[in-house]
Amino acid sequence: MSQNVLLKASERPAWRVELANLVSDPDELCRILALRPDDADRVRRACAGFRLRVPLPYLSRIRKRTPNDPLLLQVMPQARELVETPGYSTDPLDESQFTPVTGLLHKYHGRVLVVLNGYCAIHCRYCFRRHFPYQAHQINAEQWRDIIAYIRQDPSIEEVILSGGDPLTSPDKVLSKYCADVADIPHVQRLRLHTRLPVVIPTRIDRDCLRWMSDTRLQVVMVLHINHAQEIDDDVAEALRKLSHAGVCLLNQSVLLRGVNDDVEVLAELSRALFANGTLPYYLHTLDAVQGAAHFDLDAARVHALQTALRGRLPGYLVPKFVVEEPHADAKTPL
Ligand SMILES: *Cc1c(COP(=O)(O)O)cnc(C)c1O
Numbered sequence: 001m002s003q004n005v006l007l008k009a010s011e012r013p014a015w016r017v018e019l020a021n022l023v024s025d026p027d028e029l030c031r032i033l034a035l036r037p038d039d040a041d042r043v044r045r046a047c048a049g050f051r052l053r054v055p056l057p058y059l060s061r062i063r064k065r066t067p068n069d070p071l072l073l074q075v076m077p078q079a080r081e082l083v084e085t086p087g088y089s090t091d092p093l094d095e096s097q098f099t100p101v102t103g104l105l106h107k108y109h110g111r112v113l114v115v116l117n118g119y120c121a122i123h124c125r126y127c128f129r130r131h132f133p134y135q136a137h138q139i140n141a142e143q144w145r146d147i148i149a150y151i152r153q154d155p156s157i158e159e160v161i162l163s164g165g166d167p168l169t170s171p172d173k174v175l176s177k178y179c180a181d182v183a184d185i186p187h188v189q190r191l192r193l194h195t196r197l198p199v200v201i202p203t204r205i206d207r208d209c210l211r212w213m214s215d216t217r218l219q220v221v222m223v224l225h226i227n228h229a230q231e232i233d234d235d236v237a238e239a240l241r242k243l244s245h246a247g248v249c250l251l252n253q254s255v256l257l258r259g260v261n262d263d264v265e266v267l268a269e270l271s272r273a274l275f276a277n278g279t280l281p282y283y284l285h286t287l288d289a290v291q292g293a294a295h296f297d298l299d300a301a302r303v304h305a306l307q308t309a310l311r312g313r314l315p316g317y318l319v320p321k322f323v324v325e326e327p328h329a330d331a332k333t334p335l
């Protein structure tokens, strides 16, 4: 990172410049989108818990003067986040017990999830990681060696998932080395990335990143995170096209969010838009019971009705699996 800071702006990859130009002030966001600021003091307190962070390419897809825009609702801090809701926790998944070595979660058979860094290009208000001490989760060289040693000694591990935060906020020099280290372990077949960067900063999918993804012997799977068809503009479509060309298998997971995508036509349109861009719907997660996000939650009957309606409308391969993550289950639990 420090090395990149020393480069002249013109020599930095475009995506790093965009990553440095995030909107993080709610007043500025309101100014850009011609919105009247709402309850400034409490919005500021909501930001203190979990900062506003939105990159300009994503911001450009939010409609002006539209307080209920489905993209705006995902990023705009709101006063109602401060309401304490019983039953909503700050560590809903109780993950610490599945961590054999720092930064690695081994919860399900055959795959491990590596929390590569704690940094995201966008802050999604419903995220269950909103209460994590983000910067404390940063894998260093020694921890990475321990992670590789752990994967090497367990032949049941076929797939390594790079997650975060967002793994694609790391430089390609680091990622291509990590990819090579994983490819060097004979029993690993697949490298998976859980990322929102191709959606929020599409220039992230540049030559350097496509090179290591297409050069590896591993099958590369990318699980994107898109909640609404309006998030896919021409630049995102182009990034997805490049990834498909490079042989990356594209899947998408979404979170079911009240006011954003809790509507059968909105969900159907999302599936169609994904497929038109070479991406299959994978999971539709119900909200984790995380403190500060209760206003996005839906009751079980509504979730069930949406699932039934979506099945009645789309071919089976365009219906995402509706799942909930239970702290001690050995896979995501279908609804
Ligand atoms: C969700 C998750 C995975 C991936 O699960 P899949 O069903 O393979 O997508 C792996 N490890 C952990 C800890 C997870 O939370």
Ligand code: SF4
Pocket: 120, 121, 122, 123, 124, 127, 128, 129, 164, 165, 166, 196, 225
């Ligand atoms: S990009 Fe993913 S991990 Fe980061 S805040 Fe959004 S939902 Fe959470």
